[in-house]
Amino acid sequence: MTIDPKKRDVALVVDDSPETLRLLTDALDGAGMTVMVALDGASAMRIAEQITPDIVLLDAVMPGIDGFETCRRMKRDAGLDGVPIIFMTGLAETEHIVRGLEAGGVDYVTKPIVVEEMLARIRVHLANARMTQSARAALDVSGRYLLAVNSAGKLLWATPQAQRLLSDTLAGDGEDFVLPDPMPQWLDQAQKGKSGAKTATMASFPGNDQLRLQYMGKLGPNEFLLRLAKDTSGDLPAEFSSELGLTTREGEVLSWLAKGKTNRDIAQILGLSPRTVDKHLEQIYSKLGVENRTAAAAIAVNARNRRG
Secondary structure, rough: OOOOOOHHHHHEOOOOOHHHHOOOOOHHOOOOOOEEOOOOOOHHHHHHOOOOEEEEEEEEEOOOHHHHHHHEEEEEEEOOOOOOEEEEEEEEOHHHHHHHHOOOOOEEOOOOOOOHHHHHHHHHHHHHHHHHHHHHHHHHHHOEEEEEOOOOOOEEEEHHHHHHHHHHHHHHOOHHHOOOOOHHHHHHHHHHOOOOOHHHEEEEEOOOEEEEEEEEEEEEEEEEEEEEEEEOOHOOOHHHHHHHHOOOOHHHHHHHHHHOHHHHHHHHHHHOOOHHHHHHHHHHHHHHHHOOOHHHHHHHHHHHHHHH
């Protein structure tokens, strides 16, 4: 039974029992996987820093750094946070199972290990991990301003575009970024759906009203998807739009058009669909009496210069 005939997945097995290591090494090798082994948590971390495994099978109780702490440390490592970790334990008590899941594990099996059951669980979690990685990769290249945080507001991941906007606007430094108060409280209210109003799903950063977050949904037990947007309405005096006979939103679209942004860029910046941006541009061209974006942008630049 080969888990993936096209690629040898790498499994890191961490256990202080030679018998367990031998059993799993033979089973995983027979299933077409490359196996790395470690006798304790410290050794596992050193190995994982050199070669990123596709999955980790982790004994819960070991001398030195136990499995729970090893899991927590792996999940704090940006390169390992997406690697599924399955706990192996002889402890069937609920408290130990909960500890493993809270530490970041995706599953657990009790000893003595049933090989067929373990391989079945591995297949499921490898497939789930690949789907998640593919989805994030697609988001990264889509140009979307998306990020995910946990319930405490700590950044779990962000698309490159969102990362840049956070860094440029808030001087955030990547993995250490945490939503400032009272945004975690807003997140709690938004994900519980305490209000049906649209404003309840959006919030501005304290001290920076132009940078807004929109709650998009729950991705996992403690992972929430947010969309980042920069509200540019404050950049434009109300007279800019009225002077040109445009609505406020049309003025915002035109302003970004004059800055060389594509329709897709404008949609992302203003939180609109590309189709809505196209409709706004049709109205703008009609009201300005022009036929294309170049002519519209020229009128916007001239209007800005007159006001400046």
